[in-house]
Amino acid sequence: MTEASTINGYTLHRVLGRGNTSLVRLASNAQGQLVALKLPHPETLSVQDAAERFGNEVRLTLQFRHPHLVRGFGGTPFGPGAFLAITYYPQGALNEQLADLPDRTLPPDQALRILADLASALTYLHHQGAVHQDVKPHNVYVMEDGRAALGDLGNTYFVSQGGKTSGSPYYMAPEVYQGEATSSASDVYSLGIMLYELLGGDRPFNGHTYEELMVAHLTRFPPSLTQLNPQVTRSVGRLAELALAKRPTDRPSADQIRRALLSALGETPEDEVYEEAVKPEVEPVRPMGRHAPAQVRPATPPGADPEPREERSGPRWNPFRRRK
Numbered sequence: 574m575t576e577a578s579t580i581n582g583y584t585l586h587r588v589l590g591r592g593n594t595s596l597v598r599l600a601s602n603a604q605g606q607l608v609a610l611k612l613p614h615p616e617t618l619s620v621q622d623a624a625e626r627f628g629n630e631v632r633l634t635l636q637f638r639h640p641h642l643v644r645g646f647g648g649t650p651f652g653p654g655a656f657l658a659i660t661y662y663p664q665g666a667l668n669e670q671l672a673d674l675p676d677r678t679l680p681p682d683q684a685l686r687i688l689a690d691l692a693s694a695l696t697y698l699h700h701q702g703a704v705h706q707d708v709k710p711h712n713v714y715v716m717e718d719g720r721a722a723l724g725d726l727g728n729t730y731f732v733s734q735g736g737k738t739s740g741s742p743y744y745m746a747p748e749v750y751q752g753e754a755t756s757s758a759s760d761v762y763s764l765g766i767m768l769y770e771l772l773g774g775d776r777p778f779n780g781h782t783y784e785e786l787m788v789a790h791l792t793r794f795p796p797s798l799t800q801l802n803p804q805v806t807r808s809v810g811r812l813a814e815l816a817l818a819k820r821p822t823d824r825p826s827a828d829q830i831r832r833a834l835l836s837a838l839g840e841t842p843e844d845e846v847y848e849e850a851v852k853p854e855v856e857p858v859r860p861m862g863r864h865a866p867a868q869v870r871p872a873t874p875p876g877a878d879p880e881p882r883e884e885r886s887g888p889r890w891n892p893f894r895r896r897k
């Protein structure tokens with residue numbers, strides 16, 4: 574590397590990836606510890622909505638503490654020096670790991686462990702009064718020991734403060750398609766889609782356009798997971814059905830899912846004890862859309878192909894990219 578390369582005391586190494594919002598670089602701190610450094614694109618900082626989302630991600634990542642939420646080590650939410658230092662996951666995001674598998678399916682116990690970890694992270698967020706809004710493999714990181722962490726808190730909001738509704742069409746709950754605000758139950762639905770996807774090898778609802786996906790989520794019932802994968806037990810198949818209930822009130826809570834998944838792994842679920850959230854040292858970000866009525870901001874504009882054509886052919890193509 575020839576360019577001068579330190580930012581806020583972190584020495585920059587190679588590029589790990591590039592998302593809609595930021596460039597992600599491998600970096601090391603003064604003690605030589607490797608981290609992933611998220612650096613917002615210049616366009617992110619110049620568009621208010623995107624800049625606020627990045628600031629929100631920095632603030633909440635540093636504030637929340639949970640073993641299955643991506644851990645933040647330091648960051649600056651706003652301005653030209655904005656950055657976020659988080660745990661480095663050598664295997665990249667889960668969608669990238671899945672793309673490398675021949676049939677996109679993990680062995681059941683590995684999938685159940687990842688899902689139980691995500692259910693645990695959601696239980697914590699919901700307990701804090703927050704909604705994640707973007708649960709999907711793109712935002713999940715798995716360590717070599719098989720333990721998972723949920724990341725990308727850019728769209729996370731506290732229910733008491735209100736927030737702009739958003740989501741990714743493949744993972745978005747029926748009521749959100751219908752214009753309702755997101756909730757803990759819509760996060761559970763997104764987890765249900767992942768449950769289906771990780772054990773069944775495909776997402777339960779597909780479509781070429783936003784409308785097709787909306788119709789599928791609102792009206793269709795996918796084949797049972799136990800039919801798709803004989804290794805899936807009836808109780809886990811039933812759990813997926815419940816998590817994908819069309820009515821939010823019919824879905825289990827994240828904690829009920831966590832307990833059921835741990836039982837499926839042969840473990841005895843225990844109550845979770847939470848570390849206190851860290852008091853933010855950074856300037857609080859103005860809650861997004863506080864005064865605005867809940868407004869659906871789907872990842873794909875209505876009528877458009879939900880899978881961005883320009884990236885479809887690449888091996889790292891990611892159909893869940895959020896549009897700015």
Ligand SMILES: Nc1ncnc2c1ncn2[C@@H]1O[C@H](COP(=O)(O)OP(=O)(O)OP(=O)(O)O)[C@@H](O)[C@H]1O
Binds near residue numbers: 659663725
């Ligand atoms: N902690 C990490 N460890 C290793 N690789 C990472 C990490 N975070 C991100 N990456 C890599 O960088 C890519 C881009 O990250 P990410 O999707 O979080 O970017 P973003 O621009 O913040 O998100 P979005 O596209 O949703 O706005 C990921 O797909 C992954 O390959």
